[in-house]
Amino acid sequence: MGLPRRIAIIGIGMTKFGSLGAVTSRELFTEAAYRAMLDAGVTHKDIDAVFVGNLSSDVFEHQMHLAPILPDYLALNNIPSTRTEAACASGGLSLRTAIMSVASGFYDVVIAGGVEKMTNLPTPKVTEALAMCSDDLYEANVGVTFPGVFAMMARAHMHKYGTTSEMLAAAAVKAHKNALNNPLAQFHKEVTIDKVLNSPMIADPLHLYDCSPITDGAAAVIVTTLEKAKEFSGHPVEIIASAQASDTMALHDRSELEGFRSTRIVAEKAYKMAGITPKDVDVVEVHDCFTIAEIMAIEDLGFFPKGQGGHATLEGVTAIDGELPVNPSGGLKAKGHPVGATGISQVVSIVEQLRGEAGKNQVADAEIGLTQNIGGSGGTQVVHVFKKI
Amino acid sequence: MDEKKVLELSRFTATYTEGLEKGLLVGSQCTNCGAVYLPPRPICLDCKSTNMQLLEITSKNGKLLTYTIIHIGPPQFRDILPYVVGIVELDSGQRITAFIEGEHSKLAIGKRVELSLDPERKGNSRLRFRLVDEG
Ligand SMILES: [Zn+2]
Numbered sequence: 001m002g003l004p005r006r007i008a009i010i011g012i013g014m015t016k017f018g019s020l021g022a023v024t025s026r027e028l029f030t031e032a033a034y035r036a037m038l039d040a041g042v043t044h045k046d047i048d049a050v051f052v053g054n055l056s057s058d059v060f061e062h063q064m065h066l067a068p069i070l071p072d073y074l075a076l077n078n079i080p081s082t083r084t085e086a087a088c089a090s091g092g093l094s095l096r097t098a099i100m101s102v103a104s105g106f107y108d109v110v111i112a113g114g115v116e117k118m119t120n121l122p123t124p125k126v127t128e129a130l131a132m133c134s135d136d137l138y139e140a141n142v143g144v145t146f147p148g149v150f151a152m153m154a155r156a157h158m159h160k161y162g163t164t165s166e167m168l169a170a171a172a173v174k175a176h177k178n179a180l181n182n183p184l185a186q187f188h189k190e191v192t193i194d195k196v197l198n199s200p201m202i203a204d205p206l207h208l209y210d211c212s213p214i215t216d217g218a219a220a221v222i223v224t225t226l227e228k229a230k231e232f233s234g235h236p237v238e239i240i241a242s243a244q245a246s247d248t249m250a251l252h253d254r255s256e257l258e259g260f261r262s263t264r265i266v267a268e269k270a271y272k273m274a275g276i277t278p279k280d281v282d283v284v285e286v287h288d289c290f291t292i293a294e295i296m297a298i299e300d301l302g303f304f305p306k307g308q309g310g311h312a313t314l315e316g317v318t319a320i321d322g323e324l325p326v327n328p329s330g331g332l333k334a335k336g337h338p339v340g341a342t343g344i345s346q347v348v349s350i351v352e353q354l355r356g357e358a359g360k361n362q363v364a365d366a367e368i369g370l371t372q373n374i375g376g377s378g379g380t381q382v383v384h385v386f387k388k389i
Numbered sequence: 390m391d392e393k394k395v396l397e398l399s400r401f402t403a404t405y406t407e408g409l410e411k412g413l414l415v416g417s418q419c420t421n422c423g424a425v426y427l428p429p430r431p432i433c434l435d436c437k438s439t440n441m442q443l444l445e446i447t448s449k450n451g452k453l454l455t456y457t458i459i460h461i462g463p464p465q466f467r468d469i470l471p472y473v474v475g476i477v478e479l480d481s482g483q484r485i486t487a488f489i490e491g492e493h494s495k496l497a498i499g500k501r502v503e504l505s506l507d508p509e510r511k512g513n514s515r516l517r518f519r520l521v522d523e524g
Contacts, residue, residue: 128463137402138428141513142487143459143466143474151457152476159455159498201471204458252476252484257455 002273003103003242008389010234011040011222012348017336018186019119020216025057025066026073028218029115032341033074036111040222041233048107050074050081051098053090053114054340059129060118070113087133088289090114091219091343092244092373092382098223099242108228113220114345116338126214130339133376135250147211147290149251149377151203154292156257158205160307165205167310168291169196172209172333174319175288179330181360186215186336210291215336219344221351226389237354240368241274241385243267249379260378263300267383270370271302274385278302281385282366283353284324285346287374288331297372298326301383320361328353328361343373343382354388401429404443409515412506414446416483427483448481449504451518456489456496477502477518491520 013035015028029052037043050071057066067081084093091114098112118126130146131139139149157163173193179185196209222234229236247262248254254261271277278301286301288294295309303324304312312318318326329335329349332342350369352358366388373382401417405428408415417429421438427446432439456475459466466472473489473496489496490505505519 123461124464124467127461128465131463137513139486140463142516143462143469143472143514144486145459145462147461148457148459148474152455152474155457155498156455201458201460203460206457250486252486257476 002240003099005103005105006226007099007103007239008224008226008229008236009221009239009347009351010224010229010232010236011036011038011042012351013039014184014219014345014348015217016184017215017217017338017345023117023216025054025061025063025115025117025218026069028117028216029070029113029220030073032115032218033070033111033113033220036113036220036222039234042109042222044076046109047076047079047111049079049101049110050076051084051094051101051110051112052081052340053084053092053094053343055085055087055090055116055133056129057117060116060120086380086382087375088287088337088339089343089373089375089380089382090340091345092371092384093343093380095221095223095344095347095384096242096244096382099239102223102225109222109224111220112223112344113218114341114343115218116340117216118214118338119216123214138250138252145203147203147206150290150292151206152251153257153296154205154290157259157292157296160258161310163295163307163310165197166193167314168210168295169193170314171288171291171294172196174313175327175331175333178320178328178361179334182330182335185330185334186213187330187334206290206292212289212332212337215338217336217338217341217345219341219348221344221347235355236389237351238387238389239384240387241270241383243269243273243383245269245381247378247381251377259296259300259306260374260381262378262381263297263372266381267301270383270385276368276385280368281324281370282368283328283350283363284326284370284372285329285331285349286326286372288327288333289337289374291333293374294326294331298324301370301372320363325363328358328363343371346371346373347384350386354386401431405429406512408445409506409513414504415443416446417441418444425481425483427479427485446479446481446483448479450521451477451479451502453489453496453498453500453502454478454484455498458493485516488517489520490517495520
């Protein structure tokens with residue numbers, strides 16, 4: 001079963017990711033969305049609605065009701081604007097909501113974006129805010145932090161499959177190497193396996209360099225139908241699948257601690273909708289909020305057998321010139337992780353790849369790309385599949 | 390599911406918390422299929438029955454399924470850094486996340502633990518297990 005109307009992305013835009021100082025979500029979103037509009041060749045009168053992924057402008061900027069501020073600042077006047085929140089999958093969910101609104105015929109041209117301004121708060125306050133993305137009653141209350149959830153999964157994965165800290169570190173090393181050629185990435189600095197392993201412990205066995213950073217940034221794309229895309233100058237890329245799944249909020253309610261059942265469920269739905277198998281995918285952006293998350297993602301998405309993700313990463317199979325390039329943008333780890341913007345920035349990276357515009361990080365002959373966006377510790381999963389036209 | 394009961398959902402989470410404050414682990418049991426849940430749930434995950442009864446989980450021992458040592462934590466737990474949290478599987482089968490007390494060098498997946506609530510903390514934060522010295 002495909003989408004009721006065929007859907008395309010015709011424009012992309014992103015801000016610089018990093019610690020951006022005295023700037024607000026409204027400015028960041030406006031910059032990303034306006035870039036996407038210019039790239040698509042659409043004007044203000046073409047836009048029917050705005051969707052924005054955002055975790056918590058409430059906590060980070062003392063601003064609730066973010067949605068209307070964005071069309072306000074973009075001078076889009078009275079068009080509808082909707083905020084989606086699904087922890088770190090807020091951006092992926094913004095795109096999915098936008099797709100549903102256009103595929104259903106409700107709208108023709110919409111902006112799907114995401115934004116987060118995180119660096120206003122000191123790290124312990126950010127840690128506290130992110131811990132609210134786990135189960136507040138039964139996890140955060142007994143001291144579980146967000147890195148803590150993934151650390152518990154990492155330890156279980158290591159115990160069951162023999163995955164090592166070196167294998168995890170290899171994912172970070174690759175991310176930093178790829179980010180060197182991404183001008184918008186937060187970090188432009190190579191790291192070594194030793195540097196990762198010698199960085200301070202955050203939640204054992206995850207070191208500082210196993211964790212994605214605290215980041216400000218925004219990303220946006222213009223979504224329309226494949227048919228309508230002909231009216232604009234933007235270079236279209238088709239979206240051939242959009243899938244979402246949930247899982248139990250608390251990790252202890254899941255039978256498996258070494259991976260995400262929700263990733264496997266959402267991947268199966270997406271492959272079926274796209275009419276492809278994992279072997280058909282040429283390039284992926286997965287949700288590497290922590291190095292272990294990338295290892296589990298490439299297994300649960302069906303690219304490698306369970307337990308082989310760490311080996312594949314250490315051996316370079318997921319490098320840009322490897323068999324399956326994973327996170328050529330630098331990923332959450334080195335490109336940065338402005339929570340609500342992340343899901344859309346993954347899409348921006350894949351669209352660049354399928355248009356052949358990824359510069360030094362271009363994957364040869366990329367025709368089909370996939371994004372995987374995880375909310376919290378897997379309570380939400382969003383996968384999209386894209387095809388070169 | 391035979392008869393559809395009108396659910397009084399409001400007491401499930403509070404009863405669990407009050408239980409910990411009295412030193413009890415409170416779960417719920419599906420009277421249709423017998424499944425037991427900790428923390429308590431109002432609808433059975435397996436058979437979808439709403440015939441749920443709150444009950445005390447008497448199992449106080451179990452094993453560590455996984456754990457982490459938290460070095461960077463939120464402000465309310467800054468005083469105990471670094472601290473250990475883990476997922477415990479009770480001998481009666483239920484799984485729960487809790488603080489873990491014991492020497493860090495003795496931590497390992499599969500280690501035996503026993504319930505040891507922390508009277509110094511409030512509400513759900515009281516839940517703690519202690520590593521059992523296995524000699
Ligand atoms: Zn039942």
